Amino acid sequence: MKPYVISHMLGSVDGRIKQDIWGFKDHHKYFEETAARIKADAWLVGRTTMQEFSSKTVPPLAKGRVNIPKEDFVAEKVSKTYAVVIDPSGKCFWDTNMVSTEQVIEVLTEKVSSRYLEHLKATGVSYIFGGTTELDLKLVLKKLYRLFGIKILRIDGGGHVNGSFLKAGLIDEFSLVLAPVADGTIGSPTVFEAEEGYGKRKATRFTIKSAKRIYDDFLWIRYLVLKGRNVR
Ligand SMILES: NC(=O)c1ccc[n+]([C@@H]2O[C@H](COP(=O)([O-])OP(=O)(O)OC[C@H]3O[C@@H](n4cnc5c(N)ncnc54)[C@H](OP(=O)(O)O)[C@@H]3O)[C@@H](O)[C@H]2O)c1
Incomplete structure (x- = not known):
């Protein structure tokens, strides 16, 4: 579905x-x-558009060895609706996991680093993988339906x-x-x-x-x- x-x-x-x-x-x-x-x-935007709403500064990322598996992460649900961003290389940074009244979901490829995933987890931002290096948008839609009920x-x-x-x-x-x-x-x-x-x-x-x-x-x-x- x-x-x-x-x-x-x-x-x-x-x-x-x-x-x-x-x-x-x-x-x-x-x-x-x-x-x-x-x-x-939910509403969904591209990375360029979302950078108008995400953090304007890059936070210090974790030091040392970090190894986070490339698996979908569903944070605790805190809102009825979601703000989804197509961000294949992980260029959006977050001070909070909300944009206005919507909870953020990052759509990534496996190109992103473990340090970036740690930043998302620490901020409580959910993320899903839509492909290894390229996005399969049909798969992305199926995951948004199945994991978040969108x-x-x-x-x-x-x-x-x-x-x-x-x-x-x-x-x-x-x-x-x-x-x-x-x-x-x-x-x-x-x-x-x-x-x-x-x-x-x-x-x-x-x-x-x-x-x-x-x-x-x-x-x-x-x-x-x-x-x-x-x-x-
Ligand atoms: N008038 C309106 O209704 C309206 C609405 C929204 C936005 N805007 C304006 O539109 C402008 C931005 O539009 P835009 O077309 O340049 O950018 P965009 O669609 O917001 O974002 C494009 C970026 O999203 C990622 N992306 C999108 N589809 C992808 C796919 N299938 N696979 C992989 N990556 C994908 C890529 O990020 P990477 O580059 O990181 O790979 C791509 O460069 C802004 O000025 C904004 O204010 C206007």
Whole structure:
């Protein structure tokens, strides 16, 4: 079993996601107030996005010989909901095991050091392994369901994490808050960063579940992913 996966994003009309030059006051509210209306057991982000919330300093790591087996670690449950980060090399450090009201889960590969695992254990941060050197995102979803009871997962970006779940065919629904702005910055991440160039991959098709005008000129569009025989 795997969670039902909803990707939620705030995007410009040209699909850009960094809001540095958009000029909206209270720009966080457009993403957060809509996200709060999607019921989920956890939200998940990429390492780059999570570093906006994790510790800004690297704590002193344990000295001497440390040998911690590369096995999943489930810390004592202290919240109803979770904040999950895809962090294959263990680059996020933590002062606490919470982001706001959500308990942190690190998704790692076996590339990480025992010292890093000790840091997570000492801070009470749960971690799971999603592969040896590369992540198997289907396995990651199965573990989130089985070990933490996550039945609905909201993926909150950025573009690279969205793109990798899209490419793996693991997104069920896409929730787009479309901002009335054209960004135009070449090379800035877009809503889905899946692959360079055109290969054999086909684009993912959607059908509209709902569409609403919000905050005067924004649109909130919820799409269902068309899979297999639903695509004509
Ligand atoms: N507008 C919005 O709604 C919204 C929402 C969220 C974020 N953002 C913005 O988006 C920007 C960041 O987006 P981003 O696309 O650059 O980064 P991102 O998706 O947040 O993180 C990318 C990183 O996550 C790890 N990762 C993701 N998928 C992986 C996979 N399948 N396998 C292995 N590693 C994987 C890699 O970490 P390593 O590099 O450590 O290997 C990768 O470099 C930030 O400016 C943030 O503020 C906007």
